[in-house]
Amino acid sequence: xxxxxxxxxxxxGVTTRQKPQQSFWGLWNVSFGFFGIQLAFGLQNANVSRxxxxxxxxxxxxxxxxxxxxxxxxxxxxxIGHYSDRTWGRFGRRRxxxxxxxxxxxxxxxxxxxxxxxxxxxxxxxxxxxSLNIAMEPFxxxxxDMTPDDQRAQGFALQTWFIGAxxxxxxxxxxxxxxxxxxxxxxxxxxxxxxRLSFTIGAAAMVLAVAWTALRVxxxxxxxxxxxxxxHANAAQHGQPLVYSPRGPMWLLIGAGxxxxxxxxxxxxxxxVLGGGLALFGLAQIVLRATRARGALAEIMSDLAQMPAQxxxxxxxxxxxxxxxxxxxxxxxxxxxxxxxxxxxTIGAAYNAGxxxxxxxxxxxxxxxxxxxxxLPVLAKRIGNARTHALCLLGGGxxxxxxxxxxxxxxxxxxMVFVGIAWASILxxxxxxxxxxxxxxxxxxxxxxxxxxxxxxxxxxATIMGGVIRSFFPTDPKWTMLVGAVxxxxxxxxxxxxxxxxx
Numbered sequence: 437x438x439x440x441x442x443x444x445x446x447x448x449g450v451t452t453r454q455k456p457q458q459s460f461w462g463l464w465n466v467s468f469g470f471f472g473i474q475l476a477f478g479l480q481n482a483n484v485s486r487x488x489x490x491x492x493x494x495x496x497x498x499x500x501x502x503x504x505x506x507x508x509x510x511x512x513x514x515x516i517g518h519y520s521d522r523t524w525g526r527f528g529r530r531r532x533x534x535x536x537x538x539x540x541x542x543x544x545x546x547x548x549x550x551x552x553x554x555x556x557x558x559x560x561x562x563x564x565x566x567s568l569n570i571a572m573e574p575f576x577x578x579x580x581d582m583t584p585d586d587q588r589a590q591g592f593a594l595q596t597w598f599i600g601a602x603x604x605x606x607x608x609x610x611x612x613x614x615x616x617x618x619x620x621x622x623x624x625x626x627x628x629x630x631x632r633l634s635f636t637i638g639a640a641a642m643v644l645a646v647a648w649t650a651l652r653v654x655x656x657x658x659x660x661x662x663x664x665x666x667x668h669a670n671a672a673q674h675g676q677p678l679v680y681s682p683r684g685p686m687w688l689l690i691g692a693g694x695x696x697x698x699x700x701x702x703x704x705x706x707x708x709v710l711g712g713g714l715a716l717f718g719l720a721q722i723v724l725r726a727t728r729a730r731g732a733l734a735e736i737m738s739d740l741a742q743m744p745a746q747x748x749x750x751x752x753x754x755x756x757x758x759x760x761x762x763x764x765x766x767x768x769x770x771x772x773x774x775x776x777x778x779x780x781x782t783i784g785a786a787y788n789a790g791x792x793x794x795x796x797x798x799x800x801x802x803x804x805x806x807x808x809x810x811x812l813p814v815l816a817k818r819i820g821n822a823r824t825h826a827l828c829l830l831g832g833g834x835x836x837x838x839x840x841x842x843x844x845x846x847x848x849x850x851x852m853v854f855v856g857i858a859w860a861s862i863l864x865x866x867x868x869x870x871x872x873x874x875x876x877x878x879x880x881x882x883x884x885x886x887x888x889x890x891x892x893x894x895x896x897x898a899t900i901m902g903g904v905i906r907s908f909f910p911t912d913p914k915w916t917m918l919v920g921a922v923x924x925x926x927x928x929x930x931x932x933x934x935x936x937x938x939x
Contacts, residue, residue, distance in 0.1 A: 455584040455656075455664050458591070465652040466582050467595040469534060472645025473571050474599040476541055476564070478606025478802065479638045482795040484548075484561060485769045487627050489782040491554040507709065508566040509891040513573050514736045517884025520574045521877060528655040530574035530581065530880070537571025538646035542639035549632040552625065571646060573887060577879035580871040581656065588871055589813045589821075592864040599863055600806025600856075602645075607799035609634035611792040620788045628788065661876065678730065678738040684721030691715025710895060739878065740885050746873045747882065749934040750866050751889045756927035757829060757862055759893035760836065763920040764855070766897065768839070769794045771914045776845045793845055797852050804856025805863070812864055825865035826931035829924055832858025836921035840914055858924070869936055 458466070520533050544564035551557035583591040613630035614620035620630040656664070691714030698707045724734050743751070773779045773790030781787055816824045835854030842848050874882045901916065908915070
């Protein structure tokens with residue numbers, strides 16, 4: 437009556453309180469949708485700065501144009517997590533969300549390279565980022581839902597492999613099409629044909645990959661989940677009292693103070709977004725505490741205030757990690773095209789060859805990540821998940837330093853080895869640690885809250901880095917890689933504080 441994971445070796449019934457082990461093909465089906473999601477991310481990360489520059493954006497404005505996505509993510513990810521924890525219907529618990537996200541992301545992929553106008557392209561990037569968040573967030577919880585504790589590292593490792601494989605293809609597509617003779621140059625204000633065709637294929641792959649998981653995997657019913665996790669199910673049934681944080685006035689003052697400083701000193705207007713966000717966060721806490729309101733926002737804020745200790749420790753490392761990664765995503769194209777290809781003219785052949793090479797570099801590090809994913813569980817058994825992650829992040833910092841000093845295009849693949857190993861760990865190790873200490877009935881909301889510490893760094897890079905470039909190194913953006921190396925090292929140090937026990 438309830439086939440759980442498709443057709444190849446998955447359990448057909450539940451008679452014990454322990455979740456059955458998934459077969460290899462069960463894990464494959466659970467994670468396959470991430471192939472399409474990350475193919476879309478690969479296209480975005482390797483090509484959006486190129487599209488913006490082709491439409492007339494300057495280097496120091498690139499970060500600001502990425503800002504709509506993280507602002508939306510701050511709202512979307514916790515809400516999707518909250519509601520996916522509470523959804524059960526004909527189409528399951530998590531599946532309705534990642535299917536809807538896939539369809540919307542496909543529409544954004546089709547529209548982004550066709551925009552023709554910078555502001556319209558930024559709008560499509562907003563839709564793409566929001567849709568990918570809708571699709572991706574439930575997938576993290578999905579692996580936790582469908583695997584027992586002792587198989588979770590394998591589940592996230594296979595998911596990381598699909599992420600790497602999808603990103604390799606997404607990053608390489610424009611260069612492959614250019615090699616096949618499709619034009620990779622275009623007049624000013626027009627995106628090259630090779631990029632536009634790549635985004636069309638990405639849209640199709642996104643829908644098909646997510647549809648595979650949605651059709652091949654049958655989720656556990658609420659009754660089965662309750663049987664597997666009776667203690668947590670009892671807690672969920674009786675509910676937990678909401679916690680109303682008393683720190684709202686502090687955040688309101690910090691946000692208002694930042695807004696006043698920006699206005700008084702004439703700083704970059706992008707900082708208004710950061711200050712306004714902090715002020716609104718504080719105001720929401722004040723209103724919720726004063727009214728003792730209930731509902732989704734109150735529960736999200738309460739869960740944020742009650743994060744487990746390990747999650748708080750991981751959040752610090754996550755913040756530094758993703759600060760470095762967004763520097764990589766945004767500034768690799770201008771750094772490589774300028775320093776390795778000697779190009780600043782965005783309609784010239786040298787610039788577009790350099791932009792294609794960035795796609796190759798991103799594909800290479802994702803390929804490394806796909807291979808490293810299966811080695812991480814072995815290393816983690818020897819030294820622990822937290823120390824494994826710290827070591828990989830430190831290696832990522834070395835990769836940033838090499839990006840700073842190397843100028844030969846082929847040698848630039850060397851730092852991508854270090855970045856790829858770090859990327860494999862980033863996609864797996866924090867979630868292995870988290871899902872072992874989180875209550876199963878709140879996987880969705882807590883992973884959504886945890887993703888705030890991905891979005892906030894993106895917001896900070898988008899609001900601050902443009903001003904940093906203009907103020908400190910207006911003629912050469914390569915020094916952003918030094919900033920990335922420093923914060924990646926800070927992330928590695930923060931991981932040494934993470935406890936893996938549940939005490």
